Every structure is written in C-alpha cells, then in structure tokens.
Amino acid sequence: MRSIHFISGLPRSGSTLLAALLRQNPRFHAGMSSPLAGMANVMLGEMSDRNEFSLFITDEQRRRVLRGLFENYYGEEFNADVIFDTSRTWCAKLPMLCGLLPSLKVIACVRHVSWIIDSLERVIRDNALRPSSIFNFQPGGTVYSRAEGLANGEGMVGYAYNALKEAFYGEHAQHLMVLQYETLVRDPPKAMAAVYDFIGQPPFQHDFDNVHFDAEAFDARAGTPGLHAVGRKVAxxxxxxxxxPDIFRRFENDAFWLNGLANFRGVKVV
Known part of the structure; x- marks a missing residue:
C-alpha cells in the first residue's frame, strides 16, 4: 500500500494552499476536503452494535473494511506514490487512523482564531447576495451570531479547534505536526522543508510564484465563491x-500551540 498522510487542523488556515503546493510534486496527490472521513464515520456506525448483525463483525474485520475504504477510494486513477487526504475530522480520528495506518502523519494547519473568524466573515460579506452552506443557507443573523455559531463546539471553527487540541495533547501526538499559516505564507520554503522532513520524503523544488488550485464549481454550489481561492503567488x-473589536479580542489568545510549556508531547510546531 502506498503512503497515505492527512491534512487537517483549522479552517481558513492554509490547507488548500498547502495542497496546491504539494500537488506540484508529480509523486504526490493532494486536494481540498474529501468525503473519505464522512464515509469512514458512516461505516463505523453501520458496523456498531446498532446493527443487529454486529455480532458477526470482529474488530479485525472492521480494520480490513476500513483499510479497504482507504485503498479503494484512492484507486489506480490516482497515479501517486504519496496521498494526502484532507479533512478537519482527522485530528479527532488519530486512534482509529493509527490502528489502520501506523506510519501515517497528520499536518494540522493553524492560524490565530481571530483571523479565521475574520476570514470567514469576509467570505460571507463578499457574497452578500448568496446565503452560504456554512450557515445552512440561512440569510439572517449578524456578525455576532455568525461568530458564535462558528466558534461553538459543533461549529465549523469550534469543532476543528477541539479536535486539534485532542490530537495535540493525546497519546498519538507523535504523528502530528502543526503548520502555522503565518509561516506558510511568509516563509514557504521553510514550511515545505519542514513538511518533507516530517513525512520522510526527499525535498522538491516548489514554485511559490505560480500556484494553482481550482475549486470554483464547489465553492459556487456552496454559496461561497472564493472560499478555496488560492493566490498565484504565495505571500x-x-x-x-x-x-x-470585542469579537476580535474574544479569540486573540486562543493559539495554544504557541505555549511551549504546555506542549508536553513535543509536537513539532513550524
């Protein structure tokens, strides 16, 4: 089986840019968020005790079925030695992933939470005539209700933030690297060198002045044109x-990954 790694972490924190850069390497495949994490969750549910036939399903069978999901989703049409699958869910699934793919690595993209909320609010305002899937296409609300909805435990940002903390402080943290958005856009050679070192792959010369990623159709359908737009030059x-100001201040101290004293698992932060 070829190498499979994962891109996870916080939204609006550079995961699409990272994928766009990684796919410059002809040996790699990387894209925006895939349905694979959701498919794995459905299969776990169907193999649980809520299924009256679960008596006939062993843990080894569950592992084989889930491994088969990864192997078959990325079939022969993906001509790559190294696969990167993207989902904010993966940080919450490290125990499962480590049981299936012991050599996996997870690159968690992060950014100061205030700027994540700001970035999402900008997308909403830039598309004022098109209600967004982020808020279930509901046209009402204010910047305060939107920020609250994003930040709660089931919200787009809150869920990802809690999943990241689970991975950062959990027993499988050695499989995790935290990549700061600020590093990726201000010093992309350093960021990419760290990624290659972390996954144990030989370096590749990336073109940081000519980056391309196309998700226009997906973004338009979600009512959020520009959500996955990537600038041609990394800057x-x-x-x-x-x-x-009160919303911005609410989140400005949430970058827990910068607290070296609390990084007792020794997670690599770039």
Whole structure:
C-alpha cells in the first residue's frame, strides 16, 4: 500500500494552499476536503452494535473494511506514490487512523482564531447576495451570531479547534505536526522543508510564484465563491479586520500551540 498522510487542523488556515503546493510534486496527490472521513464515520456506525448483525463483525474485520475504504477510494486513477487526504475530522480520528495506518502523519494547519473568524466573515460579506452552506443557507443573523455559531463546539471553527487540541495533547501526538499559516505564507520554503522532513520524503523544488488550485464549481454550489481561492503567488497580505473589536479580542489568545510549556508531547510546531 502506498503512503497515505492527512491534512487537517483549522479552517481558513492554509490547507488548500498547502495542497496546491504539494500537488506540484508529480509523486504526490493532494486536494481540498474529501468525503473519505464522512464515509469512514458512516461505516463505523453501520458496523456498531446498532446493527443487529454486529455480532458477526470482529474488530479485525472492521480494520480490513476500513483499510479497504482507504485503498479503494484512492484507486489506480490516482497515479501517486504519496496521498494526502484532507479533512478537519482527522485530528479527532488519530486512534482509529493509527490502528489502520501506523506510519501515517497528520499536518494540522493553524492560524490565530481571530483571523479565521475574520476570514470567514469576509467570505460571507463578499457574497452578500448568496446565503452560504456554512450557515445552512440561512440569510439572517449578524456578525455576532455568525461568530458564535462558528466558534461553538459543533461549529465549523469550534469543532476543528477541539479536535486539534485532542490530537495535540493525546497519546498519538507523535504523528502530528502543526503548520502555522503565518509561516506558510511568509516563509514557504521553510514550511515545505519542514513538511518533507516530517513525512520522510526527499525535498522538491516548489514554485511559490505560480500556484494553482481550482475549486470554483464547489465553492459556487456552496454559496461561497472564493472560499478555496488560492493566490498565484504565495505571500502574506496585511489587512485590517472587519470584525468588531470585542469579537476580535474574544479569540486573540486562543493559539495554544504557541505555549511551549504546555506542549508536553513535543509536537513539532513550524
């Protein structure tokens, strides 16, 4: 079986940019979020005791079925030696993944949470005539209710944040690397060198001035054109937040990965 690794972490934190860069390497396949994590969850549910026939399903059979899901989803049409699958769910699935793919690595993309909320709010405002799937296509609400919805435990940001903390502090943290958005856009050679070192692959010369990723059809269907847009040149863009000051301050101290004293698992933070 070829190598399978995972891109996870927080939304609006560079996972699409990372995938766009990785796919420049002809040996690699990487894309935006795939349905694989959801499919694995459905299969786990169907093989659980809620199924009256679960008496006939052993844990080894469960492992074989799930391994088969990974192997067959990325079939022969994916001509790559190394696969990167993307989902914010993977940080919450490390115990399962380590039982299936012992050599896996998870690259968790992170960013200061205030700027994540700001980035999502910008997408909503830029598409004011098109309600977004992020909020179940509901046209109401304010920046306050949107921020609250994103940040709660089941929200787009809150769920991913809690999953990341679970992986960061959990017993499988040696499989995790945290890649900061700020590093990726300000020093992309350093960021990519760290990724290659972490996954044990030979370096590759990336073109940081000519990056391409196309998800326009997906974004349009979700009511969020531009959600996965990637600039052609990797560069940091300084800007002023669109958030009210109280919302921005609410999240500005949430970057737990910067607290070296709390990193007792020794997770690599780049």
């Amino acid at each position: 940091a863009q300084e800007r002023t937040t669109v958030l009210p």
